[in-house]
Amino acid sequence: MKYLIRIVIPILFLNPTESFGQVEFEKGYFLDAEGKRVECLIKNLGWFENPTSFDYKLNESSEILTRTISNTKVFAIGTEVKYKKYIVEVDLSSDNVDELTADKNPSFTEKEVFLRQLIEGELNLFNYIEGNVQRFFISNEEIEPTQLIYKRYRVDAFNVGVNNKYKGQLKYLFTCGDKISTQNISYAKSSLLNYVKKVYECKGLKYQQYRESNSGLFNAKVKLGYRITSHTIETERGSGGFGSNIISEDLDASNGPVFGLEFEYTLPFMKNKLSIPLNVIYQSASYEKSDTELYPNDHTFRMEYSSIEIYPSIRYNYFLNKSSSLGFSAGFVMDLILNDLNQLEITDGTKPVVLDDPFFETNSASNFILAANFKSGNYYAEISYGLNRNLSNFSSNWNSKYSYLNFIVGYTIFTSK
Template sequence: MKKHLKFVLISLLTLNSFAQISFEKAYYIDNTGNKIECLIKNKDWRNNPTEFEYKLTEQSEEKEITIASVQEFGINNNLKYIRQQVEMDRSSDEVKHLDTRRTPLYKVEKVFLKVLVEGSASLYKYTDGNLIQFFYANINSEIKPLVYKKFKTTSGYIGENTQYREQLANTLICDGYKQNKIKKLKYTSSDLIAVFTEYNNCKNGGIKNTEVNKSKQKKDVFNLTLRPRINNQSFKIRNLNYITDREANLGSKTTFGFGIETEYILPFNNNKWSVIFEPTYQYFNSENTFNSNDPNREKTVINVDYTSIELPLGLRYYIFLKDNSKFFLNACFLNDINFNSLIKFSEVDGTQVGYNEPLENNLNYVFGAGYKFLNKFSVELRYQTGRHIVYTTSSSYKTAAVIFGYTLF
């Protein structure tokens, strides 16, 4: 399974290298305090960046600028990073690598912090791989880490330092603001954003920048799509003892199939990546006559009756053209469940030759490219690599398809 997932990831990353991430209206503030209006390549970074690419105008040259030269930058009023020197604890959060220290081991680092909430009390986030840390500040106060750390106790259990709850209880004080929820507050973006937003509303300080606004733009995180298709299928069996040339080409057929696709939009890189899973009904029925390898029999008839539910699982990458229009690329690995499917060998008069061969399940790969418009309708061209489905000998079952889609939600 890991091998197949790795293949899918490599395939889509290769395709991604040819795809363009758009430049969007933005700004940055340099070390002298000058605010430069520009266009920044919006990668919707999962890890906090240390540099970014920008252009002063659509026609101007693309340039790269690093954290050393930028105090702050923002994109489209919903994504903002500020440069800060903060105390950073890089202790591992993985169980097998936990240390026995309860207190964080801080070192000062210069980083870009992502602004989640900005107001009377502000919330910031830093992500680097599995490392996730949050920071906070009041108006005119310095930015401090919200303390949370897992550690291994002397008895071998896993303990948690949840000092961040005490920090917030001492900081988020406002008449009418209920602090009971802080006692069970989780160290997650959604929980922290909620309490900071509520506190800022209580203080009437307003919220200048919040991840909540951005999340509203990403409400369509789950899609369900009906996907009828026209298939062109071909099937070859090799190394057969029943025929003279030892290869049986059962030809190609045009059939119809139907799938129901579930799609989960991944929460980074501007909704460009998603995980897709699409159970699909397909069938293939073909019969052909071949010269026999048996001197007592002139011809051998081979009949294939193959019906299955295909189960492709993989990744999709979107290339946005405008709000309601986008191209997409898919890469999946596919397994299937067949329904008592058989290959039958017989003489021309119907007399059975040898044994009927049951078809087996096996994996193959799927690649597709398509276009979606109005966020409802789509069309995709899809190709499946050869799938080996005959247990006793070599075979190749291939499919190319035109798939139509209608997204229900």
């Protein structure tokens, strides 16, 4: 087990960008400061916040160049991404309750930004994200992009008010008579998009929507694997202080199968690179060892332990091609014990005596886990390492170090957007 760990841990921390390429440059174009259109390949980072620059290549074999907001009017990637440069008045007031002020009016700051275009037509809808603040803008042939006003403010120590002026702005600038109400629109991307599209359809007008194809992917996998464990028991012998000795015993490995499910949600930005998996795994282990250093008399130590491990993780995916990827993740395991047995059987007399010492009780515990995986289509393979987990009763002088190495295969049984 220890030799395997020395091999696996460097693999889990390998920087794959040094060894593997990714599909990042996609067909697009930009307009320079004079409005000249240049066809190129743009590095699509799936930006969460609005960028101020981007990398591009004129062709597959050319060098990587960079353009900034200072020398670019527009850049776009297919029908997924389009950013336009504007000088706008934007309110960046925080929406966090602890940071709200008593002023219900927006506090505008003039900024030169790339606004992300969501809908293009008679009415244009944009969004802008900076930090944890998201703002939406609208424009038409007569007005430049103007922020849709939404601001939460402090009424008193216990109440929060909301300035929903954006509803009136939409009703004034883009409506279809009384057929579509602005009353139930929330200040959220999906709600605003839904309203604008309904008005376009009501008026019989054409529009262009820019949207990424990877908006919020969910999948579920079945997983089956083999676990190699390492389990060390420690106890303190003596009266404490300088007269005490720490006795340690490595139990024989209890290797066996593990199985369970993984539910994974891919975040709707960064081009499917960031996801949040939730694993539910069943494992079982048993140990038996005679005449250890843990107890002075002749004895046999027995331990049985089964549990459900539940662990959320954060995973970063590196795409090798359109159907294959490498993933690297870290998670926190919560261990729910189903069954446990811890016994010392004293065998130095004529009749064996079994001690069910409450100090040996196995506790539900937690640990961190590191994993690397390879995915191709619906097929999945994973190596993961669970760091030390203390299974002993924390009120006792017994200490248990349980770690493990998993080799897992899986298959995607469900995918939905």
